[in-house]
Amino acid sequence: xxxxxxxxxxxxxxxxxxxxxxxxxxxxxxxxxxxxxxxxxxxxxxxxxxxxxxxxxxxxxxxxxxxxxxxxxxxxxxxxxxxxxxxxxxxxxxxxxxxxxxxxxxxxxxxxxxxxxxxxxxxxxxxxxxxxxxxxxxxxxxxxxxxxxxxxxxxxxxxxxxxxxxxxxxxxxxxxxxxxxxxxxxxxxxxxxxxxxxxxxxxxxxxxxxxxxxxxxxxxxxxxxxxxxxxxxxxxxxxxxxxxxxxxxxxxxxxxxxxxxxxxxxxxxxxxxxxxxxxxxxxxxxxxxxxxxxxxxxxxxxxxxxxxxxxxxxxxxxxxxxxxxxxxxxxxxxxxxxxxxxxxxxxxxxxxxxxxxxxxxxxxxxxxxxxxxxxxxxxxxxxxxxxxxxxxxxxxxxxxxxxxxxxxxxxxxxxxxxxxxxxxxxxxxxxxxxxxxxxxxxxxxx
Amino acid sequence: xxxxxxxxxxxxxxxxxxxxxxxxxxxxxxxxxxxxxxxxxxxxxxxxxxxxxxxxxxxxxxxxxxxxxxxxxxxxxxxxxxxxxxxxxxxxxxxxxxxxxxxxxxxxxxxxxxxxxxxxxxxxxxxxxxxxxxxxxxxxxxxxxxxxxxxxxxxxxxxxxxxxxxxxxxxxxxxxxxxxxxxxxxxxxxxxxxxxxxxxxxxxxxxxxxxxxxxxxxxxxxxxxxxxxxxxxxxxxxxxxxxxxxxxxxxxxxxxxxxxxxxxxxxxxxxxxxxxxxxxxxxxxxxxxxxxxxxxxxxxxxxxxxxxxxxxxxxxxxxxxxxxxxxxxxxxxxxxxxxxxxxxxxxxxxxxxxxxxxxxxxxxxxxxxxxxxxxxxxxxxxxxxxxxxxxxxxxxxxxxxxxxxxxxxxxxxxxxxxxxxxxxxxxxxxxxxxxxxxxxxxxxxx
Numbered sequence: 001x002x003x004x005x006x007x008x009x010x011x012x013x014x015x016x017x018x019x020x021x022x023x024x025x026x027x028x029x030x031x032x033x034x035x036x037x038x039x040x041x042x043x044x045x046x047x048x049x050x051x052x053x054x055x056x057x058x059x060x061x062x063x064x065x066x067x068x069x070x071x072x073x074x075x076x077x078x079x080x081x082x083x084x085x086x087x088x089x090x091x092x093x094x095x096x097x098x099x100x101x102x103x104x105x106x107x108x109x110x111x112x113x114x115x116x117x118x119x120x121x122x123x124x125x126x127x128x129x130x131x132x133x134x135x136x137x138x139x140x141x142x143x144x145x146x147x148x149x150x151x152x153x154x155x156x157x158x159x160x161x162x163x164x165x166x167x168x169x170x171x172x173x174x175x176x177x178x179x180x181x182x183x184x185x186x187x188x189x190x191x192x193x194x195x196x197x198x199x200x201x202x203x204x205x206x207x208x209x210x211x212x213x214x215x216x217x218x219x220x221x222x223x224x225x226x227x228x229x230x231x232x233x234x235x236x237x238x239x240x241x242x243x244x245x246x247x248x249x250x251x252x253x254x255x256x257x258x259x260x261x262x263x264x265x266x267x268x269x270x271x272x273x274x275x276x277x278x279x280x281x282x283x284x285x286x287x288x289x290x291x292x293x294x295x296x297x298x299x300x301x302x303x304x305x306x307x308x309x310x311x312x313x314x315x316x317x318x319x320x321x322x323x324x325x326x327x328x329x330x331x332x333x334x335x336x337x338x339x340x341x342x343x344x345x346x347x348x349x350x351x352x353x354x355x356x357x358x359x360x361x362x363x364x365x366x367x368x369x370x371x372x373x374x375x376x377x378x379x380x381x382x383x384x385x386x387x388x389x390x391x392x393x394x395x396x397x398x399x400x401x402x403x404x405x406x407x408x409x410x411x412x413x414x415x416x417x418x419x420x421x422x423x424x425x426x427x428x429x430x431x432x433x434x435x436x437x438x439x440x441x442x443x444x445x446x
Numbered sequence: 447x448x449x450x451x452x453x454x455x456x457x458x459x460x461x462x463x464x465x466x467x468x469x470x471x472x473x474x475x476x477x478x479x480x481x482x483x484x485x486x487x488x489x490x491x492x493x494x495x496x497x498x499x500x501x502x503x504x505x506x507x508x509x510x511x512x513x514x515x516x517x518x519x520x521x522x523x524x525x526x527x528x529x530x531x532x533x534x535x536x537x538x539x540x541x542x543x544x545x546x547x548x549x550x551x552x553x554x555x556x557x558x559x560x561x562x563x564x565x566x567x568x569x570x571x572x573x574x575x576x577x578x579x580x581x582x583x584x585x586x587x588x589x590x591x592x593x594x595x596x597x598x599x600x601x602x603x604x605x606x607x608x609x610x611x612x613x614x615x616x617x618x619x620x621x622x623x624x625x626x627x628x629x630x631x632x633x634x635x636x637x638x639x640x641x642x643x644x645x646x647x648x649x650x651x652x653x654x655x656x657x658x659x660x661x662x663x664x665x666x667x668x669x670x671x672x673x674x675x676x677x678x679x680x681x682x683x684x685x686x687x688x689x690x691x692x693x694x695x696x697x698x699x700x701x702x703x704x705x706x707x708x709x710x711x712x713x714x715x716x717x718x719x720x721x722x723x724x725x726x727x728x729x730x731x732x733x734x735x736x737x738x739x740x741x742x743x744x745x746x747x748x749x750x751x752x753x754x755x756x757x758x759x760x761x762x763x764x765x766x767x768x769x770x771x772x773x774x775x776x777x778x779x780x781x782x783x784x785x786x787x788x789x790x791x792x793x794x795x796x797x798x799x800x801x802x803x804x805x806x807x808x809x810x811x812x813x814x815x816x817x818x819x820x821x822x823x824x825x826x827x828x829x830x831x832x833x834x835x836x837x838x839x840x841x842x843x844x845x846x847x848x849x850x851x852x853x854x855x856x857x858x859x860x861x862x863x864x865x866x867x868x869x870x871x872x873x874x875x876x877x878x879x880x881x882x883x884x885x886x887x888x889x890x891x892x
Contacts, residue, residue: 125599128598129599158562161559162561162565163561163565166562172568
């Protein structure tokens with residue numbers, strides 16, 4: 001077993017060198033997307049969370065997709081693959097499962113004090129390089145698709161769009177990125193740091209709208225700039241001294257959701273109050289995010305709309321642990337709120353009891369980039385089976401994004417987004433702490 | 447020389463102290479070289495072992511020495527076996543454009559953001575590093591977004607966040623109105639893109655130099671003639687007073703000045719004016735006159751030929767002009783470039799007159815990573831391989847005042863590369879680098 005996994009690592013490194021070689025020759029066309037087929041030997045294949053592992057399967061990959069899955073570990077000759085020698089990824093000692101999907105990340109943010117200062121010192125070029133490093137940490141943790149929810153700053157937007165495009169063109173490694181650009185919010189609710197008026201004027205938060213028509217414009221503008229999904233803030237933040245229950249009107253929210261949907265974009269509503277979340281659900285949001293204090297109406301609406309619930313798990317703990325002493329002292333409402341969230345039951349536990357679909361959204365930027373999958377351990381700790389937690393991070397996430405035919409499972413025709421671990425993650429979820437290999441769209445990640 | 451020696455010893459002492467004082471973290475590596483060109487210009491030596499501590503060459507011994515021979519307390523982190531290889535100092539390229547690449551629609555200027563350019567520059571920089579160039583000088587393009595991208599990348603590399611060569615950046619070239627050598631767009635577009643670094647009048651040129659340095663320039667690049675592609679010869683674009691102000695201001699702020707003469711005929715006037723003003727080197731100086739050679743000897747400035755870019759840009763016969771890396775240029779320009787390529791390069795005279803040369807290849811015209819081809823061109827026109835290597839190591843170090851590189855003596859930066867075969871006999875082996883160490887970190891090991 002050990003020798004096999006070493007064998008795989010060697011293949012991984014060789015692949016990396018091959019990539020570097022290609023880069024050295026022609027950066028413009030650098031990618032290792034195989035025109036010729038690749039074979040993945042999976043010792044144990046978990047096609048989808050909840051399905052039993054199948055022993056010894058050969059996956060044939062072509063142009064980043066799974067073109068066939070065969071029983072047994074078949075040689076290229078046995079598969080009738082004559083001609084160009086296929087690349088072989090040997091994972092015969094590993095469990096191979098679909099790559100994870102995280103619906104809530106902030107790749108342009110570093111988890112270090114000084115974010116406000118960075119907002120006024122770093123430009124989009126700096127942020128693109130920061131985001132690239134965070135994207136590498138993320139993909140190495142087994143996350144092959146992320147939704148970047150943005151920060152409301154133009155430089156962050158430019159950085160995330162640049163990185164998304166570089167990754168999807170195969171120039172840079174990293175997870176598939178779906179970017180929201182900037183969140184849509186009304187004046188005063190953008191959740192960005194406030195600076196001196198002159199600086200605020202220069203930095204002006206993006207995505208701000210007031211009135212249904214203006215909010216339609218704001219959504220269209222985000223899409224024009226490159227947004228793949230729309231994120232809107234429908235309440236104040238739990239980090240505000242006064243937690244505003246609802247920041248956009250029902251008409252504004254409806255206009256946002258309707259416009260996004262007619263442009264083919266899913267809508268994430270990031271809400272910190274039951275009132276705001278419920279209004280967003282009524283407006284037709286596809287995903288509700290964070291939601292520390294849902295009420296009975298929230299569960300009823302989640303059931304009736306089929307929207308997906310994205311809880312905060314580690315992020316609430318980390319926010320509390322990292323609340324600076326000065327804020328603990330000077331902002332009792334924020335302190336009390338975060339402290340309350342440390343007590344059980346978390347909204348996620350309620351969601352499980354209620355049986356609403358739940359997906360992974362770990363909020364790196366608050367937690368460390370690369371710690372994304374630790375949320376699955378929290379889910380298991382509160383009573384979900386490892387398979388249910390994996391489903392949250394794969395099939396449910398894919399469905400929330402309307403991408404269930406492409407990602408979230410390993411079936412013929414789907415994207416070759418997969419991860420390999422040494423032991424069975426459906427038995428013990430901590431297996432995903434040690435990722436052996438990650439592949440996104442058929443590309444082995446460094 | 448004495449000062450330099452003292453610095454070297456201080457560095458050795460510091461490196462040895464930090465290793466010997468029982469500090470766990472100091473990274474020690476032994477590099478066992480079959481042959482080594484410790485000091486380009488002096489004969490190579492046989493089997494030699496270098497002790498690398500952190501980012502410095504700490505000591506050197508004859509033969510293949512082990513930890514004991516260096517009296518190390520603990521075994522080194524790694525022993526690099528280059529017993530079959532030829533080791534030499536990392537190469538330097540004094541003229542690169544990390545944000546540009548040879549492609550027809552290269553107009554990143556109007557479509558790409560600083561974030562896009564930062565990621566592009568990251569890939570190009572890595573291609574140059576893995577080709578053996580551990581220090582590169584980015585000459586800039588005159589566009590703000592390019593400036594931001596190069597500075598962001600330089601800083602990220604210096605902080606160890608991104609792998610790449612050490613970058614010295616010019617920011618934007620200093621030029622007079624109308625001679626910035628950027629593509630000219632329609633007025634509305636120019637108004638928002640506005641070339642950076644433009645100045646008119648001595649006082650304004652002082653301001654322009656200060657402005658570049660305020661933004662982060664490590665050296666100053668000045669355009670003192672028209673461009674290679676100008677419709678008609680432009681002998682000199684900045685006045686003697688403006689040039690003097692530029693050089694004086696840059697020198698007062700501790701920055702070297704490279705005068706990029708481009709390749710127009712009748713551009714000797716501009717080259718000579720720059721030399722009289724005190725420029726530290728003249729670059730792309732394709733049409734010098736007798737006075738240029740006299741001034742070079744008198745001022746001891748460096749002469750920077752420009753050979754491979756022209757070789758690569760267009761095909762080798764009038765019938766195959768489009769086969770070069772710039773083959774997409776309009777036919778008349780290709781013909782002009784071909785005509786220039788067909789002339790006997792002025793560098794032949796420079797070699798004969800024993801004027802000190804510095805290697806500058808200009809990738810951006812051709813794919814990044816082919817930088818070493820410039821050294822091959824040197825040898826083609828009569829330089830010895832040793833002189834070509836000196837022009838890519840000790841001369842650029844001396845031109846830019848980089849006292850810690852250019853050789854592999856103890857105390858110098860651990861920037862080294864290895865090739866198979868002897869580059870002093872066959873310079874072309876430098877196009878197949880098998881090992882690269884940058885600042886003590888192994889970045890390529892084939």
